[in-house]
Amino acid sequence: MGEVETWLRRLMWARGASAAGDGLWFTIWALYFTRVGGLPPVAVGVAMAAAGAVGLVAAVPLGALADRFDARHVLAATTTARGLAMACYPFAEGTWAFVLVTVVFVAPANGGNAARTALLTGLVADDGERVAVLARQRVAQHVGYAAGAGVGALVLGLDDPAAYSAAITANAASFAVLTVIALRAPTPRRPVGRFASPLRDRPYLAVAGTTAVLSLCWAMLSTGVPLWTSRSLPLSLSGVLVVISSLGVALLQVPATRLAATTSRAARTAAVSGAALAAACVLLALSGDVGRHAGVAVVVVAGLLHLAGELGYVAASWRLSLSLMREESRGAYQGVTEAATATAQMVGPAFFTAGLTAFDAGGWLLAAAVFLAAGSAVPALTRRAERSREPTPA
Incomplete structure (x- = not known):
């Protein structure tokens, strides 16, 4: 197995690890915000909507940064920002602090996905092989998400603030795994030619x-x-x-x-x-x-x-x-x-x-x-x- 194939496999497992964190978080977030954070459901909905809107606007610029600079660094930066935001949730007191943390956590997600695809396509040249690589990534994502959701169900069963805090820590750690692997991956081929919007x-x-x-x-x-x-x-x-x-x-x-x-x-x-x-x-x-x-x-x-x-x-x-x-x-x-x-x-x-x-x-x-x-x-x-x-x- 060549170096690129080895790192593609590592990136796949890293994607699975971050997806496990996602599955864990999205199983518990609604109850965490309302039961532990004491936030009204309306505030949660508004924060998520605002974060999603910012994410839509940010996706193309973040993808363009992956073209201008090293896609590994853009993926690592967006992943690190999301991990740090996740770690800040227990300390976000008040509605505005919660909205800010949520925007930082949610908004870079689409751009991070674009940067990850740019990294993978920079390591593999053939379109057919690129699709196969993305397919393996999605399989790892689904397996990880299902495992995380299973753990999230246990957290909901405990319904204890300490369990929610441990879940948040685990999710933040899953982002760190992806960041480290992305930074250590081989340098992708840089795009050749003039940028086209x-x-x-x-x-x-x-x-x-x-x-x-x-x-x-x-x-x-x-x-x-x-x-x-x-x-x-x-x-x-x-x-x-x-x-x-x-x-x-x-x-x-x-x-x-x-x-x-x-x-x-x-x-x-x-x-x-x-x-x-x-x-x-x-x-x-x-x-x-x-x-x-x-x-x-x-x-x-x-x-x-x-x-x-x-x-x-x-x-x-x-x-x-x-x-x-x-x-x-x-x-x-x-x-x-x-x-x-x-x-x-x-x-x-x-x-x-x-x-x-x-x-x-x-x-x-x-x-x-x-x-x-x-x-x-x-x-x-x-x-x-x-x-x-x-x-x-x-």
């Missing part, structure tokens, strides 16, 4: 924005399905679908990258993924009218279709974002992709909550139409973006 690359923006719509599949699973199944189906059913999704990603995300072996195949895969997610939505719309036992079976089938759509969407998104980006500005381009996905994630819970509340089963049909339209548009938009690419100078 992705914000002026309309064909790329169109592909990134449209593909990001398919990331609503995560809000569909975390928000839409629990709201829907709680009406007449077992409450545990949404948890079963989360388990199916997590296991499926861990087992199948790497093989699924073959569906995006080329740019054109990735575009077609995005279209098929949109159709699969739309079909899952249609089944969910029907599940409320077929009886309890049949409804459970229909929801499980919808969960399998959701998994297929998620796997295809993620693989296609990676390939399209890498194949269509300007190599000399890869960090900034990945920042655009991160910002587009984060925007969809911010809108997602409200989209499913409002749709299912206002239109009942019709909310699922609306979601199906959105998934189908977004996926169907990707191939044509990709061909347009490919035509706009200029040949790399010899």
Whole structure:
């Protein structure tokens, strides 16, 4: 195994460690803020919204810094800032202190993801291998997140301030692991050529924005399905679908990258993924009218279709974002992709909550139409973006 392969593996495990911290934190944060911190839920919501908005704005500039400077250092800086902010939570007294710490913790996340992708793509030149590397990173992320969530469940069971403090310390330590590994990794290849702003690359923006719509599949699973199944189906059913999704990603995300072996195949895969997610939505719309036992079976089938759509969407998104980006500005381009996905994630819970509340089963049909339209548009938009690419100078 060569030096680069060794460090790619270490970066994968470091990603798993930081994801374990994320899983631990996002399992306990709501109760920690309200029960231990004594903060009103409205303040928590406002802080998270403000931090998310800052993160959207910061993603492209932080990605551009990874192009201008060493991507390792930008990744280490954003990770360190988040780790220090996490360590400050027990000392953040008052609403404004809490808002400040939350902004510092949440806002660099998207830019840090862009810097990490810039680092990985700077270590690997071939787009196909880059997608495979990102797939292995995602598997490590899911395994780590599940392990962290399991520990978080134990913390919630204890419901003790000391347990919450220990969890915060563990999460801060997980960021330190990623920082150390990032700083010790080999120096990535520096982008060659003049910086090109992705914000002026309309064909790329169109592909990134449209593909990001398919990331609503995560809000569909975390928000839409629990709201829907709680009406007449077992409450545990949404948890079963989360388990199916997590296991499926861990087992199948790497093989699924073959569906995006080329740019054109990735575009077609995005279209098929949109159709699969739309079909899952249609089944969910029907599940409320077929009886309890049949409804459970229909929801499980919808969960399998959701998994297929998620796997295809993620693989296609990676390939399209890498194949269509300007190599000399890869960090900034990945920042655009991160910002587009984060925007969809911010809108997602409200989209499913409002749709299912206002239109009942019709909310699922609306979601199906959105998934189908977004996926169907990707191939044509990709061909347009490919035509706009200029040949790399010899």
